[in-house]
Amino acid sequence: MAPMKLYGATMSWNVTRCAVALEEAGAEYEIVPINFATAEHKSPEHLARNPFGQVPALQDGDLCIWESRAICKYAARKNKPELLKEGNLVESAMVDVWMEVEANQYTCVLDAILFQCLISPMLGGTTDQKVVEDNLEKLKKVLEVYEARLTKYKYLAGDFLSLADLNHVSATLCLFATPHASVLDGYPHVKAWWSSLMERPSVQKVAALMKP
Numbered sequence: 001m002a003p004m005k006l007y008g009a010t011m012s013w014n015v016t017r018c019a020v021a022l023e024e025a026g027a028e029y030e031i032v033p034i035n036f037a038t039a040e041h042k043s044p045e046h047l048a049r050n051p052f053g054q055v056p057a058l059q060d061g062d063l064c065i066w067e068s069r070a071i072c073k074y075a076a077r078k079n080k081p082e083l084l085k086e087g088n089l090v091e092s093a094m095v096d097v098w099m100e101v102e103a104n105q106y107t108c109v110l111d112a113i114l115f116q117c118l119i120s121p122m123l124g125g126t127t128d129q130k131v132v133e134d135n136l137e138k139l140k141k142v143l144e145v146y147e148a149r150l151t152k153y154k155y156l157a158g159d160f161l162s163l164a165d166l167n168h169v170s171a172t173l174c175l176f177a178t179p180h181a182s183v184l185d186g187y188p189h190v191k192a193w194w195s196s197l198m199e200r201p202s203v204q205k206v207a208a209l210m211k212p
């Protein structure tokens with residue numbers, strides 16, 4: 001079977017979220033860059049992959065899917081279903097909860113910080129420090145919940161690694177490219193959780209991919 005194709009740039013934490021899942025699942029894949037400078041993401045060819053004209057998109061044979069977290073679930077379900085715990089109703093429910101928390105409580109706040117600190121300056125813009133500070137305060141409230149959870153369990157969904165943990169990696173790696181990674185220092189169990197994720201070969205490989 002030909003390797004899967006992950007369309008997008010490794011500077012995007014939505015794209016590299018998929019790379020972490022693909023690496024952890026041991027999938028055969030290649031990253032196909034999409035050139036934003038030429039609006040390739042809005043080309044008919046790419047719109048056929050992702051009708052919203054965004055990256056990532058994943059092609060696996062005749063199947064083409066988009067939305068990073070759907071791609072991650074596909075990679076896990078196909079190659080390493082234990083990352084979803086789908087055979088266990090309770091464990092899979094907790095995986096689902098923390099996958100939603102990653103998207104709707106954690107990364108949505110982190111996105112605002114990363115845009116201001118990394119994307120805006122890259123586009124010739126400025127960093128709105130008030131937006132950064134406001135979202136750091138929101139992130140601290142989220143991290144308080146994580147700290148309480150990770151005081152009880154080694155990983156977010158329970159005492160087992162799941163896709164919920166892995167979906168946090170790409171955006172958190174980007175946090176370390178900003179001056180604000182120290183926000184994690186106030187949460188020792190979150191730091192220990194992050195350190196254990198960073199020890200994984202899949203994460204180390206993607207971290208290397210993301211280096212500018």
Ligand SMILES: N[C@@H](CCC(=O)N[C@@H](CSO)C(=O)NCC(=O)O)C(=O)O
Nearest residue numbers: 012013014053054055056066067068069
């Ligand atoms: N919910 C989606 C977000 C994709 C996205 O915003 N992609 C951006 C670049 S990466 O941050 C993108 O393609 N932006 C171009 C555009 O929106 O036109 C996902 O998780 O895959």
